[in-house]
Amino acid sequence: MDASNDFRLSRRGFLASACCLAAMPVMTPVSFAAAPGDARFVTIILRGAMDGLDLLQPYGDAAYAGLRPKLALTPDTGLTDLDGRFGLHPAAKSLMPLWQARELAFVHAVSTPYRNERSHFDGQDILESGGADKRERNGWLNRALATIPRTASRRAIDINTSMELILSGPNDVDVWSAQSDVALAEDEVRFLERLYAGDQSFSKAFEEAVRTDMSTDPLYAGGKRGSGVADMAKLAGNLLARDYRIGSFSINGWDTHVNQKAQFAQVAGTLALAITTLKESMGADAWSKTVVLAMTEFGRTARENGSGGTDHGTGGVAVLAGGAVDGGKIFGEWPGLGEDQLYEGRDLMPTGDLRELAAAMIHKQYGVSVGDLTTKVFPGLSFDAGSVYLRG
Amino acid sequence: MTLSRPTMAAIRFGYGLKPGDENAPASAADLMKQVERGAKAKARFPREGFEGRRETALRLLSVRAAEAKTAQAGKPNPDLRRDTLREADRMLRRDSFARIMQAVYSHNGFFERLASFWIDHFSVNARKTYAMRMIVSLFEAEAIRPNIGGPFVNLLHAAVLHPAMLFYLDQNRSVGPESQAGLRNGTGLNENLGRELLELHTMGAGSGYTQEDVRGAALILTGVTVDGRTLAVGYRRARAEPGRLSLLGKVYGEEGRSDADHVAMLDDLAKRPETARHVCRKLVKYFIADEPPAEIVEAMVAAWTASDGNLTAVYQAMLDHPRAWDGEGQKFKQPFDFVVSGLRALDVKEADMTALAKALDDEDAEVPLRPDEAEDGDDMVQAEKPGPRGADMGRPDAAASAEDGAASDIKKSATKAAAPKPGFARAVTFGALRRMGQPVWQPPSPAGFADDAQAWLSPSQLSERIAWARLAVRGLGKDLDPAAFLSTTLADAARPDTTKIVAQAPNKVHGLTMVLVSPEFNRR
Structure with missing residues (x-):
């Protein structure tokens, strides 16, 4: 039950530990807040635009295989069938016990209100701020804190500059980070290669750094990246089992423009590991009262591009996990992948609002009123207690 | 493509652009004003100021000297040695942090870059000795920075004869072989300071001086010492090599040796054309390109000659040269x-x-x-x-030490x-x-x-x-x-x-x- 004593952690973001910078190149922080009661809520932000069509493949849709000759799988080629229409990517197979235990659900074809421009920065801002207005500078999860009825006195304020937007705001939040690091994600390495392409000396130095240090250097240990994320999830799980009720962290690496097959498998495996580690470190009791919501800024193009990857799209997939989830099902109205069914002829058409999903989970976990959710947390959101996400 | 002057002024000649900086330089004239202002400004280190730092250093040095004495008598005090070492390390850490702050927040970026150039030209290492941890910041603040915009000869005197330089280049170990002290103790010459004076500080390697000149410079410097307890720089006749000493064809000590000899030597070295060329070339290399364009160097050498080594005139000549403002991207930032x-x-x-x-x-x-x-x-x-x-x-x-402050028990840490x-x-x-x-x-x-x-x-x-x-x-x-x-x-x-x-x-x-x-x- 008490899994906490076998790991070390350092407080508040940075290197409580270290003089050694590169020993800890990226502290992806985990932000937490206390709330009364036992219900837990964890958000995982999948930065870089997760390809929902790859994680949860609509192999039953007649158009799917034709759109993605390289990426599409079937139950015969490794996909794990979920309901006869959708299958789970093989790299996320370790989530299947949760599915079978009805602790895992997916929401297909969801998105934020962000449309058309497909910029990661703006998309993530809206995902975290929850506002249609991208200038909103505090996070919806922080605003939600103020609406949760409190009995206990508030925790001391502990502002840390590394907090991510989703939990930033006037309400008390603590930031912790695991001792170990998260290496550069594959997509980040690709971007650096492009950045250096025009400068031979840089290009050569970077290529050599990546090549020689791939396995040992924390910065480039792509193959070992999962362990850093797992440490983060373990830290989150341990803390959520105790004082904290709300937590958030990010997993980078989803911007799969090229060679998606290998890159996606790696990062999808990391996401699965994060979820199973959370469950394990939280313990059965805490897990039974938990909802984990993993979400991304937008989906990716329905068609593969010429580089074996996909480009920025619109509708995507959200993942729900936890003992408090009404699991074993796939939510969302499937829009279809036919030519005339795609958004702007290229993207999965969004049929659900991610904000509604988030509001439903906060309502379910903490009993926050519909009025508060539609005025304070997500101003202007259309949501009521009859939401599809709350139907048993 | 040529970049705009303000961009070049900030990036090539300063520490880069800072958002909303109203004092950002736009021209050579702005940069030259920075040199003037910078030389008068008080640096952020040493934290206690010049006098304060000397007092602290002297106090700690005498405490350690007293301990050394009792240690010799068989009663060492390791706690005291450790504590005083920690205190000196702390000072160095704070000063190091302050030096970074100085460069970040100064409105005189060009002056700050010049300070970095000159502290490197007259390199000393803060970890050479115990005292050095405390006085290197003092060296930069009192010997280097106030002299950056003046005649090179002033800077040379201040830097070479500062306690930090004398400790660093082992001047206290250099004794004239024929001096009273040399004859009595059989101690000898240490050429370190003499060599670096010619090779690094003034004429530059390969500029035509010989090993005999190195020895000559070292001999002329004998007698100059720094007191390890009081940090006072003095001249001790008993250690000075007697007789007529020659360097680069000129004889020093003709009328009997004195502390005027090394002073005259520094004056003479500052005037050498090799020195002008060496320093100007190095400046261009520092600011503009790893392979310095000869015409900029020539323009600066001419300004040096015309102004009798006035550094402000030399910097001005560099900035006035059109080639100082093109060919961006050739230097890689340190x-x-x-x-x-x-x-x-x-x-x-x-x-x-x-x-x-x-x-x-x-x-x-x-x-x-x-x-x-x-x-x-x-x-x-x-x-x-x-x-x-x-x-x-x-x-x-x-490292194991990295776990300072980390807690194996969450509750304990969370309530901290x-x-x-x-x-x-x-x-x-x-x-x-x-x-x-x-x-x-x-x-x-x-x-x-x-x-x-x-x-x-x-x-x-x-x-x-x-x-x-x-x-x-x-x-x-x-x-x-x-x-x-x-x-x-x-x-x-x-x-x-x-x-x-x-x-x-x-x-x-x-x-x-x-x-x-x-x-x-x-x-x-």
């Missing part, structure tokens, strides 16, 4: 410049930096010395000094009072510089740090910079928009490719990181 310009670009508020400094102080008060800062011993071993590719560039795992961030403060400032091979005031040799791209642009250097940028961005840049950050940081120096790639980054942290690790941010 680690200090990278870190300082990065902190400027991130527009770290002074109050935040002060809070970091305070966190370091608080930590100093309670945390035992970390192994990496343990006593080096009073005589450094050359091979162990850090350098661009030195052992420091390794990537040790978080808001912890400071000393680890972060170190990691974004002098800790990063150590990892990148350029620890503050700790050059690898009397020749200073390497100053060409070949020495610095390595895979491990690039990795360190990426790691630093990610850390700094996470800790200090969370509200910035990458595209806006690129434009305030690099203005017209940003290449179209970089602009495009940064805007497409998969997350903001990576977008901001790429600005700081882009080729154009690391070049000038």
Whole structure:
């Protein structure tokens, strides 16, 4: 039950530990807040635009295989069938016990209100701020804190500059980070290669750094990246089992423009590991009262591009996990992948609002009123207690 | 493509653009005003000021001398030795932090760059001896900085005859072989200071002087000593080599040896044409290109000659040359410049930096010395000094000491009072510089740090910079928009490719990181 004593952690973001910078190149922080009661809520932000069509493949849709000759799988080629229409990517197979235990659900074809421009920065801002207005500078999860009825006195304020937007705001939040690091994600390495392409000396130095240090250097240990994320999830799980009720962290690496097959498998495996580690470190009791919501800024193009990857799209997939989830099902109205069914002829058409999903989970976990959710947390959101996400 | 003057003024001749800096230089004239203002400004180090620092240093030195005496009598006091060492290390850490702050917040970027140039030209290492930890900041503040805009000869005197230089180049070990002391003790000449004076400080290697001249300079310097207890620089006749001593064809001590001899020698060396050429070439190499364009050097040498070595005139001649303003990107920023310009670009508020400094102080008060800062011993071993590719560039795992403040028990840690961030403060400032091979005031040799791209642009250097940028961005840049950050940081120096790639980054942290690790941010 008490899994906490076998790991070390350092407080508040940075290197409580270290003089050694590169020993800890990226502290992806985990932000937490206390709330009364036992219900837990964890958000995982999948930065870089997760390809929902790859994680949860609509192999039953007649158009799917034709759109993605390289990426599409079937139950015969490794996909794990979920309901006869959708299958789970093989790299996320370790989530299947949760599915079978009805602790895992997916929401297909969801998105934020962000449309058309497909910029990661703006998309993530809206995902975290929850506002249609991208200038909103505090996070919806922080605003939600103020609406949760409190009995206990508030925790001391502990502002840390590394907090991510989703939990930033006037309400008390603590930031912790695991001792170990998260290496550069594959997509980040690709971007650096492009950045250096025009400068031979840089290009050569970077290529050599990546090549020689791939396995040992924390910065480039792509193959070992999962362990850093797992440490983060373990830290989150341990803390959520105790004082904290709300937590958030990010997993980078989803911007799969090229060679998606290998890159996606790696990062999808990391996401699965994060979820199973959370469950394990939280313990059965805490897990039974938990909802984990993993979400991304937008989906990716329905068609593969010429580089074996996909480009920025619109509708995507959200993942729900936890003992408090009404699991074993796939939510969302499937829009279809036919030519005339795609958004702007290229993207999965969004049929659900991610904000509604988030509001439903906060309502379910903490009993926050519909009025508060539609005025304070997500101003202007259309949501009521009859939401599809709350139907048993 | 030629960049705008304000961009070049800030990036090539200063520590980079800082958002909203109303004092940003736009022209050569603005830069020259910085030289004038900078020389008069008070540096942020040593923290207690000149007199305060001398007092502290003298107090600690006498405490340690007293201990050494009782130790000789068989009663050593290791606690006292440890505590006084810690105190000196603490001073060095604070001063190192202050030196970074100085460069980040100064409105006189060109002057600050010149200060870095000259402290490197007259290299001393803060870890050479116990006292050096306390007086190297003093050396820069009182000997170098006030003389940067004046005649070279003044700077030369102040630097060469400062206690820090005399300790560093072993002047106390140099005794005239035929002097009273030499004859009595059989001690001899140490050529270190004489050699570096010719090779590094004035004429430059390969400029035509001989080994006999090196010996001559060393002999002329005999008698100059620094008192290890009082830090007073003096002239002790008993150690001075008697007789007529010659250097470069000129005879010193013709009328009997005195402390006027080495003074005259420094005056003469400052006037040598080789010195003018050596210094001017090095300045152009430092600011403009690893292969200095000859015509800029010639223009500066001419100004040097015409002004009798007035450095302000020399800098002016450099800035007046049109070629000083083109061909951007040929210099690769040294680690200090990278870190300082990065902190400027991130527009770290002074109050935040002060809070970091305070966190370091608080930590100093309670945390035992970390192994990496343990006593080096009073005589450094050359091979162990850090350098661009030195052992420091390794990537040790978080050491056992790294677990300071970490808790194995969550509850205990969670209820702790808001912890400071000393680890972060170190990691974004002098800790990063150590990892990148350029620890503050700790050059690898009397020749200073390497100053060409070949020495610095390595895979491990690039990795360190990426790691630093990610850390700094996470800790200090969370509200910035990458595209806006690129434009305030690099203005017209940003290449179209970089602009495009940064805007497409998969997350903001990576977008901001790429600005700081882009080729154009690391070049000038």
